[in-house]
Amino acid sequence: MPHFHGSGSLLCRRNARLDSFLQRKLERRVYERIRAYEPCVVLSESINKVYMHVVLSDECVYLTEYSPRTLTAAVSFRRVRYIELVNDIPDFLSGKHQERCQHIRIVYVTKKPAAKQRNWLKRLMMQTLHRNLMSALFLLSSSQWRKEELPPVLKHTRSASCPNPETLGLTRVPQPPPFYSPLVSPASSPLVTRLCKFGRALLCVLLQLQRRIGSVLSRLLRRGCVDSEEEWEAELHLYAVSEKSRLYLHLQSLWNSFSIRSTLLLDPLYRRRNCVSLSAAAISWERTAHLFGQLSSELLQDGSSVESMYLLLQELRTAAHRSVTLRRLFWRSSEVCTFLLCTLEGCLHGRQSLGGLYTADQLLLSSLIVDTLAIMFRETEVEAARLSLLSAKKGALASRMLLALICDPQPQTHSGGFLTVFHLQALLPEYLDTAASLLFELLLVGHTSRCVSAENFLSVGWILRVLQPHPHLLSFIGYQVQQVVLVLTGLQVSVPSPVQSVLLFQRLNLLLACLQYNSQLAQHLRSHFREEFRYKCVNLPPHYPISRPTLRLVEHIRTLMLLR
Structure with missing residues (x-):
């Protein structure tokens, strides 16, 4: 069973001594943002191959001695340029440690050159x-x-061992x-x-x-x-020696989450709707659990109208945006998640949408459900209950979620006049945007769970195999790629907003997964979109934290798309 503190924080592979040390050293609000820790060998400009604990929060990489005495903030995710696995064999390790070691290199920008x-x-x-x-x-x-x-100056007395400059062909300078x-x-x-x-x-x-x-x-x-x-680069090298190390996966996931969150916070509307004021009092774990219980009971009541359900879901989504504690509570029970999934299936694939006919209410409610589910995934990577719920019964819940969110991007609509059709055509892209975000979150689960799932459930390859038979998969993926192409070819003239930039990053990750983990999808994408990826015109503001990782993704995908 995972261990939960009174504040509700969860640390995977709990080390009681290190945990107690962190509680003493860190403020409560900082401690509650610790996501994971793991011992490994550390190499940097100031540390030479020392076995230490690497402590990860949602904003920073900390280092402390293996027997903790001091805590040092080594790298802020804000300054990270990229994180990669290095394919080498460290010569300072031996035996099995050398063979199973994961060498992680973090390249980041430092404020000033080393002293x-x-x-x-x-x-x-x-x-x-x-x-x-x-x-x-x-x-x-x-x-x-x-x-x-x-x-002339008199020569000083020389020892016999000192050669005469003249004998060496040297010019004698007075x-x-x-x-x-x-x-x-x-x-x-x-x-x-x-x-x-x-x-x-x-x-x-x-x-x-x-x-x-x-x-x-x-x-x-x-x-x-x-x-x-601003241009001075430094490196932090981490050598994880555990065979089941998840350090690299946690680092990538936390860096992605930080880049997304920091970019979204640049949007004034997003910040006003979804962020708690700094002056607001912190809500305790117990109080959050009580409020979530009340909201869940109202949502699960029989006979609720669509309007009341929509309002309750809006309240749940806003609360989840503002509280990571609530997002963790969401995964402790399957009731709310299953309810949302059943409602989504009914809206998009049930009797109400036979023949591919959608109504405005169905699309609005579906967008809200999918967006709420996507938010529940954020910053809950180390929540053991989440992995247990998604992987139970051979990934049954995850399979249903994957198949439910895919829809036809060009369906027929009910006849109801020009305004009705126009309204539906505006609502469908909104749903497809939120579906891309949720699929991105599920792919992140696939990346971070591959080291702990012996049956290979929830891996990226497994996710794409589940989606493979869906009748609308190719058209759904094609739509997402077309939105990427609009940016790459410069057809989208306006500079992307923070929200649009995050969505571009998520779509690029979806495209990369298809190219790397499914040969059929990769072949389909190359045959239909190869030429579009010969051009590159990504106009992302450099101050967006998501911009640099996005540009690296574009270069990687262009290379894969142009392969013969």
Whole structure:
């Protein structure tokens, strides 16, 4: 049984000592956002192959010693460029650990260059400056000595081991004496007096020049550090040695969730509708459970009208947006999930929609159900009850959900005048958008569950095999790809909003899954859309957190689509 704290947080593979340490070190609101932790070998600029605990929250990667003493925020997901598996064999491991190790590389942007590198650069510049100045002093002094026709400097006594420069073919450069020597009195010669004054004046000039040049170089060095601040990349290497490690899958899932959430929050309307005010008091686990129980009872009552059901679902969706605790509670019982699934099946595939005929009420309610289900998946990756519910009876509930959400993107509609048809044509794309989001969430389940499902239920390949016989699958997938093509070819002239950018990212992930995990779908997509993917005109604002991962996805998909 999974262990739940009073606050309702869940940590997979619970380590009591580490858990207690995290509770002491972190504020409650930060602790409740911890998603998972796992021991592994860590390598970075400041850590050299140390066995540590990697602690993952929904915003940050923390590191602590294997016997925890200090907690360090290593990488914020906001600064991550990409996360990848490296196919290598670490030479510092041996035996079975070397064979089953997963090498994860996190490339991220750091605020400033490493101090070691910056100090080395500054030291090198100052050493070069000093060397050049001393050379100039030497040459000027040597030249002045030659002009005065001074006698040659006496050679210092050399040991037998020191070779004679002349025998090595080296040009012998006369060395100037010091500006002041106790062996020669300054007053003993007018020439020496003049030379001492000249040397002191020259030294003062050169020292002033050195200070000025040093000041200019320091400013340039500081400016260079600032200018390169946003482009300086660093790497964190994690070597997971557990055979059943899910660290990479958790990292990818959390990074995706962070990018999606951060991008959506840039949309003022989304933020106003779905975010809790910072000044609002936090609701306890117990209070949230009570409110969810009340809402569920009203929703499951027999004889509810479509209007009341719609209003209750709106309330549930808004509450789920604002509370991860409620999203976790949703998966503790199958009643609400099963009810929503039955309602969706009735709306899109039951007797009310025989012959492919939809009504406005059916499409509105279906969109709301699918959107609510998609929200329930977010940030509940480590909720054991979710995986148990979806995989029960050989994935029966997941199969029903997959088959229920697919619909014909070009159905017939009831005759009811121009306005009715126009209204339905506007509602159907809205449903297809939400269906793409839910399918994306189910594919994420497939990616993160492949290491824990011995029967291979819920894997991405399994999901696509379940969908394969659906009569509208090809037209549904084709519609989603067409929406991607509108962006890639520049036909969608306006800059995508944050919500549209997230939807593009989700559709690209759906397309990538089809290309990688189902040969029939891959062949169909290449034969129908290959030419469209020869062009690329993705106009995403660079400040969207989702933009960089989306562009990487586009390049990967273009490569796969153009394969022969």
